[in-house]
Every structure is written in C-alpha cells, then in structure tokens.
Amino acid sequence: MNYNSLRIDVLTLFPAMFQGPMTESMLWKARDRGLLDLRLHDIRDFTTDKHRTADDIPYGGGGGMIMKPEPVVAAIEHALIDAPPGTPVILMTPQGRVFSHRIAVELSRHERLVLVCGRYEGIDDRVRQLLITDELSIGDYVLTGGELPAMVVIDAVVRHIPGVLGAEGAANSDSHADGILEGPHFTRPPLFHGLSVPQVLQDGDHGKVARWRREQGLRRTWERRPDLLLTAELTEDERYLLGRFADEDSRRATG
Secondary structure, three states, rough: OOOEEEEEEEOOHHHHHOOOOOOOOOHHHHOEEEEEEEEEEHHHHHHHOOOOEEOOOOOOOOOOOOHHHHHHHHHHHOOOOOOOOOOOEEEEEEEEEEOOOHHHHHHEEEEEEEEEEOOOOOOOOOHHOOOOOEEEEOOOOOOOOHHHHHHHHHHHHHOOOOOOOOOOOOHOOOOOOOOOOOOOOOOOOOEOOOOOOHHHHHOOOHHHHHHHHHHHHHHHHHHHHHHHHOOOOHHHHHHHHHHHHHHHHHHHOOO
C-alpha cells in the first residue's frame, strides 16, 4: 500500500537537539519508511557576518537578546523553495494557540510544514508579520526555546500519517481523539501483586470489551478531565452513565 509522506522543515539555532528524539522509535520508523522527511536547518547558516550573529539587543532596552530578522527570514524562504501554496509556517511560542489533538490531525494533512524555533527573548516581530502563518504553544509556561515544543508537535503530528503506526487507525483510539480519555490497559500476567486483570478482558467477548473500555474511558474523563465532557459527542446511554457517576459521587460525599 502506498502512503503519502510529510516533509517537515525545522529552523533552529540548535539542530543537534533533535538528533536523539528524532532518530528513535516511531519517528525513526516513519523516516525509514519514507513517510517523514525531516530536515533541520541551522539559522546561523543564513547569517552574513563572520561571527554568524543571529541575535542582537532589543530596541527600547530591557534584558535579553532578540533573534535578528534577516537570518530567520532567509531560512524560512529557503525552506519554502518549491513548497506548495498554503504551506504552514509555524512559530513555536508561548503566545500561540494551545496545541491539541485536533490541531495535530489538521497539520498531518499537509504535504509540508515549517516549524520555527524561537530562542532568547523571542524573534523580531517583523518575521511574524512577513512570513509566519500560525503560532503554537504546548502549554501555559515558558521554556528556554522552541525546540522541545517543536519535537512535541512533530511526534503528535507524525503518528497521524497513514502507515506510521502499526495498526491502521490506531491513533483514532488515543486519549483526546474523540474528546474522551482512554481507560486502563492490562497485559500478562493475569494476577500481579494481588491485583487481577478485569474478567471482562479475559473472556474474549469483543462487544463487552468495547463497552467496558468506553465506560472506563468515560469514568476516567469524569474523574480527571470533566471539562472535556462539555464538548464531547456523547450518546444518550453515555449521558446516562455520566449521571450514574454523578449519583455515585454524591452518595460517597454524603455517606
């Protein structure tokens, strides 16, 4: 079976950071199968002075340094050579929209992506005005650079490329795929430190297993991330289950 590949160009001052995570496990397999074409670009290669200067002091004063616009713009333009129209150019920044499962699926449908990793106090804003099409954050906290967030985005996106995961459509059963967390998983042995695998998982009735897993996923979502249930698409039976969970919680609280 033939699958489409995804090319991701990463622009960074520290390309060596990607060598370990991007050459192991699923990402290595994706590259080995030709499903992922990952290209790392050192922004310093696009500087024009002998010191390869990529940052400078900020206008208006203040602490820290700002990444200069010239090498970043040159690096982006180089990455976009022969890129199809509409190729996303994404700046990794804590000011961006918060990355999610939905965004990962959305990005996996493109032929090309360009990820720009900021450093220091940030990138000259004219880069954003000229070439950035999207901005992503992996959470409401600040890291020392955009490299780790870029790795998170790559990992989450690549698993949605058809052919990357062993089982077709396996990503569709992950937590957050349909707004519901996954329930518990078990493997052998059936008894471990006095704890046994639920009998329903050992009986071989696939219909009952599917129902049990869905109920456990709903319960785990109710207990850990009830905010997800506000937008999840639920059947009437599933809404009944949530009502039952609420009644059980109420009884425990008053008992």
